[in-house]
Amino acid sequence: GAGVSQSPRYKVTKRGQDVALRCDPISGHVSLYWYRQALGQGPEFLTYFNYEAQQDKSGLPNDRFSAERPEGSISTLTIQRTEQRDSAMYRCASGPLGGANYGYTFGSGTRLTVV
């Protein structure tokens, strides 16, 4: 696609429910990053992929958070048993191989609210 697409744009869920956030990167982009951004803060690293391989998941807060990218394109970030503290903007960014040298392009984000 022309840009990084994230869906849904907004998600309101009840505490304890599972949610799945989707990221469709720019066509051909090999690297895909997930970030969480609280209001007034910079993006906080969660995890990233090169192709379908998860390279680093050290930023995932706990084992309720997981991510996958089975075919090396679309990625899903799943949060199980959501808690109010999970409420935030979740952002996805993608880049070409070697994107660490050129920067990444962000999607519009998914605003998650846990009530």
Place this chain on the structure above:
Amino acid sequence: QKEVEQNSGPLSVPEGAIASLNCTYSDRGSQSFFWYRQYSGKSPELIMSIYSNGDKEDGRFTAQLNKASQYVSLLIRDSQPSDSATYLCAVTGNQFYFGTGTSLTVIP
């Protein structure tokens, strides 16, 4: 110590002045450095990248890198009200790290 440190501001400058934004990083092995601009409620947008010591100019923007001091800066000349935003410093190390951002307001 955070990987990337920025003064959160807010920084206010009058229209037409030079705005100076600063960033320090902890990983000496970092190779690539970026400045992103984020308008309120929007996604971060890449505006500058720099890889070598010295200055890199792009229009009204100049990025400066000093690897020995682990310091990156962004200068915005002839600041405009449309430059009012949060500026995020990003550094590549083991991952792609961001600072917390500096809020800039350009006063007409």
